[in-house]
Amino acid sequence: MKFISLNKSYINGEWTEGLSPRRYDILNPYDHSIITNVSLATSTQLEGAFETAKQVQKEWAKTSAEERRRILLKAAEYLNDNKADIVEMISRENGGSQIKANIEHHLTVEIIEEAANMTDEIYQVREVPSGMEGKINHIHRLPLGVISSISPFNFPMNLSMRTIAPAIALGNTVVHKPDVQVGYTGGIILAAAFEYAGLPKGVFNMILTDLEEIGDGMLDNPIPSLISFTGSTPVGQHIGAIAGKHLKRVALELGGNNPFIVLSDADIDQAVNAAIFGKYIHQGQICMCINRIIVHKDLYETFITKFVERAKSLPYGNPLDPSTVIGPLINDRQLEKVQGIIEEAKQAGVKLALEGERVGNILTPTIFRDVKSSDRIAQTEMFSPVVSIISADSDEEAIEIANDTIYGLSSAIFTSDLEKGERFGLQIDSGMTHINDQTVNDAPNVPFGGSKMSGMGKFGNPWIVEEFTFTKWISVQSKTRQYPF
Template sequence: MERFEGFNKSFIDGKWTEGKTGQTFDNKNPYDQSVINTFSLASLDQLKGAFETAKEAQKSWGQTTPEERREILQKVAEYLENNRESIVDIISRETGGSNLKANVELDLTLQYLVASFDLVDKVNAGREVTASPEGKKNYVYRLPLGVITSISPFNFPMNLSMRTIAPALALGNTVVHKPDVQTGLSGGSIIARAFEMAGLPKSVLQVIQADVKELGDEMFTTPHSGLVSFTGSTAVGKHIGEVAGKLLKRVALELGGNNPFIVLSDADVDRAIDAAIFGKFIHQGQICMIINRFIIHKDKYDEFVQKFINRAKQVPYGDPKDPKTIIGPLINERQADKAMQFIEQAKDDGIKLALEGQRIGNLITPYVFVDVDNRSKLAQTEMFAPICTMIKAESDEQAIEIANDTEYGLSSAIFTSDLEKGRELALQVESGMTHVNDQTVNDSPTVPFGGTKASGVGRFGNEWIVDEFTVTKWVSLQTEYRKYPF
């Protein structure tokens, strides 16, 4: 089984390459601050070179057979599974995630990878369509887009990297990928190593370990890339959209969320609590889809809040190495400071605190605020921490109105004993995804994953990612002489 701490360089043009900035980054375990490895950081010129070689490599990669691309993707899946123990260890240590979270992430990564096997046949094969004038045969082709820019975040780095990389390569594109260097191994180096061992031709996938200040906007403005795939904050996503939009460059942006968990008047509270505890505290709330607001009908409010608090007190926290741990540390001290500032601001605003947690280094235990006004800063801010916001609704209709009263629209959940009613109300919630009698954190490569409003643009998932990562071309063959009017 391979160890990965030594892969501390960028993977450029098929080689593990020392960064030319002369700068390094200590990749630390957020729980105990131990150094996992030290990355050598790449330069802007190295990034530019990667895009140039990726552009050239795509010409031949885009002409490979579906069987050739599928074989490489299959070998990558085998490699990741064969090195599961080492990979889960790295994911847990880099992200501060529990053993459960690390295994879930690797499983999702493999799901996206395996799903991409079916995409290899979606390009370069034309289908005939009927169109005027007579005597013309018309074919519609999907062709590779070219080079894709990929940027992934720190929270689920391997999964959120692979859901761009695997379909992009399956569809004949090449990829220049930048993970968050805080999780540079699980978000980048391990993936690059897997494709290297699978025999991927050089420059088809390149992974840049770098400081964003060094790279600037080059990943968005380079003329060699046709699409920017980004998962991260709404603020950065808006900047990418503005910069890329001026260049008429495509974007696939999966951004922040303020996800509502709606408990209707006829809900089974105990089942709702089971879902709510998982949907709030998995990976200590550091997921774009995490429950951010609990919106509860007044008839169920007191019961739900009390049962939730009782369960929140029992959620195990501590060292992620302990298999019993659920709540581990936030990714770094800055994020922990930010979370505590939200808590102190809410206290200063007079919001009632029903469960007070504690901070232990970068680890924060559950805080529960009750009787929260949906227009408050607390309710309108994406927490990315185990901070819970309880909002009372006077009616089921008002619960939906409250849920929609946010700039975001990523995921949502509705609990009700009437599934048909739940489905009807789900269509009224302004979010890209709504789950009835479940929590908000759901992902699969076979469904359209994405948000509305400030939560993003575009959709991941097999059927929909093909539209994002290919260009459609019409080719006509005039089989009979055509008479023209002049």
């Protein structure tokens, strides 16, 4: 299988063996077979990667927009040329179905191609008026410097590249730490693509390691100007606290408790179709996945009957099988955590419409019904094929229930009245709302990000440009100024 031999960190343009005496087995979550064994990088190696990134950043920032664009598109070419191997690795390492793996590959290439459109955003000069006679105000957009990038296990290529590609396009350098569970799809393959593209040494550095080795080294190192993180809200809060102490910028995309709302006038069959996809894509292990389904009381029983029947029929098994929809959760620990939450809900008297079963590392769909918004399971991000269905007495109450959460990432509304849908969409406190679609939508040219405890900052062009650059004001006094003293 391609890429297997590249089981090392990538520092200063070199494939580098980790110096820790500890090693890590990257496993296939479906059958626990070992894909490879990697040596972990140490905190000293991480510090060296930051120093390297700092040393080369100024020179990289001087490269032309055309050169940066050429390199990015060459990296995209590598990913396209090796699509079959990459899709297979996503399924083996990440447990993603063939559908998920192809979606992730496509999104990753799209992100790079959109980043190539950003390369001329730096060094643009804008002139703004001055009330001072003879003063000219120039506003410059400059590279930010070094960016610290931390990505999760669930969509590792896509969620890594949405930081890395714009950062490089805008003249920054990057030190990137993927979740080592998905070291290939979160880091190694990306490094191979940039190596193929001829990216200068040190512009992109990728570290295979864990917290036992580096602690908060990705956060409290004085070199990076921004920390980009996608993952859980508790970890995001920890990062925010450290970044605040050091006055570092952050781009945080965190947890979600995403509502899927079926209003009284919805097309119920299409709503079921959308909800099945938005809940069960990648076993529910996506921050945007549907977590709560809120249905108007007039459609409630019909929706549940149709949704349960569809969920029961979803094929599960080996993600390398093209027919598989439900694959494994990422590891035993995550599966046992979810099973504990399910048992707690059952003990609390929450009613099951469909009880799933554990098959190896797979959990089949589990559906709770008649859930109250105050129930713990309705307030918990499940990150699994578990969903809560809640009845609403009115369309207005459905919106109130949707907002009854500390999170605000994505949401969806089904209705035959598009004007009402958009009006209600504006009332939902989330970064994204989709009318007559499900909650899992992404594109490189939209403002992707949440509200409340779901994060800070926006990804997507042009919003990421503001995040990853520094704006500087230079004034030029062209006429002699008279001072009052």
